[in-house]
Amino acid sequence: MKRRRLVLAPLAAGAATLALPARAQATTRIVYGYTAVTDFASVFVAVEEGYFKKRNLEVEPKFIPLNSTIPAAIQSDSLQIGGPTPSVYLQSVDGGLDHVVVGGGGLTAKSQTGYAVVGRAGTGIRSAQDFVGKKVGVPGLGAFLHVGFRGWLKQSGVDYKKVNFIEASFPQHGDLLRGGSLDAVVTADPFMARILDSGAGYVASYYGTFLTEGMPTILHTARRDWVAKNQAAARGFREALVEAAAFINKPANEARLRAIIGKYIKVPPEVLAKMQISPPGPVIVEKQLDYWVGLMKDQEMLRTDPKVATLIAR
Structure with a gap:
């Protein structure tokens, strides 16, 4: 029996060609470091509402107990992007780390009462001088x-070097006050609300209202070499934050927003x-960093x- 060969005739001009599936754009995986405050709301929203995903970003939020450890985690590549406060970030750059700002989290506001210095019940601490x-x-x-807080003390005529500052993560604040290990804590919600509700402490001052309004409380930062290799991902991350900020600013979304924050x-x-x-501020400009400097x-x-x-990724 003769074996028949199948011969494909060349396609005539104008004939339909065999459609090949388009190559999907690669997904960039980002482990993101955050602490337990609402200043990270835009990141949480971007994850839950799919704003990262539609930009081919797979973002995994990872809880970090102490904000001051975030730059080291970024440097070691345990995190690709993280949210240090401006002062933590600028000190890390001052110390030699080559990190850049991809975007911003929360902003300061004169009406902000979500953080304060809380005195231990019975201490009677009220004025700046009382903290000496x-x-x-x-x-x-x-x-x-x-x-x-140190800026508030100095503005109030108090030498902050005469105050004994002790590093303690947010979840420890209530127990340290109740146990008498600390006289006061500089803390934030939801931990502050728990302390107040338990009677372990009281608000001595909403000191943060002295800060200039509209300054970033959180910066989203990454290694400069990572941004150089992942420019589309860095831009996409910031664009997702802008979209998340629009979501946060719509009053109709408040219930959904609070549910998202509560998850994290x-x-x-x-x-x-x-x-x-905290009001969102996804795009960082030079004058905001100048303020913190x-x-x-x-x-x-x-x-x-x-x-x-x-220091700002473009």
Whole structure:
């Protein structure tokens, strides 16, 4: 028997060609480091509402107990992007890490009462002068809450070097107050609400209202070499934050927003319902970094003069 060969005739001009499936754009995986505060709401929303996914980003939020450890985790590639406070970020750059800002989280606001310095019940601490000689817990030495509180003390005529600052993560604050290990804590919701509800402490001052409005409380940062290799991913990350900010700013989305935040910072509904949510600021500009550089220089926290224009990924 003769074996027949199948011969394909050349396609005539204008005939339909065999359609090949388009190559899917590769997905970039990002482990993102956050701490348990509402300033990260835009990241949580971008994950849950699919804003990252539609830009081919697979973002895995990872809880980090102390904000001050985030730059080291980024440097080691345990995190590809993380959310240090501006002061933690600028100190890491001052120390030699080549990290850049991809976007921003929450913003300062004069109406913000979601963080404060909380005195231990019975201490009677109220004024800035009352903190001299006291033990004050902060959720990260050199982080936003610590630097802002020291700025408030200095503005109030108090030498912050006469205050004993002790690093303690947010979840420890209530127990350390109740046990008498600390006289006060610089803390934030939802942990602050729990402390107040339990009677372990009281608000001594909403000190943060002295800060200039519209300044970033969280920066989304990455290694410069990672951004150079993943420019589309870095841009997509920022674009997703912009879309998430629009979601956050719509009053109709508040119930959904609070449910999303609760998933990541693990708070009961009754606490979540009372929490103040930081306004989002997804795009960072030079004057915002300049503000923090000035505040930190005033506290002798920087050895160099950072060129902020080179620190923002374009």
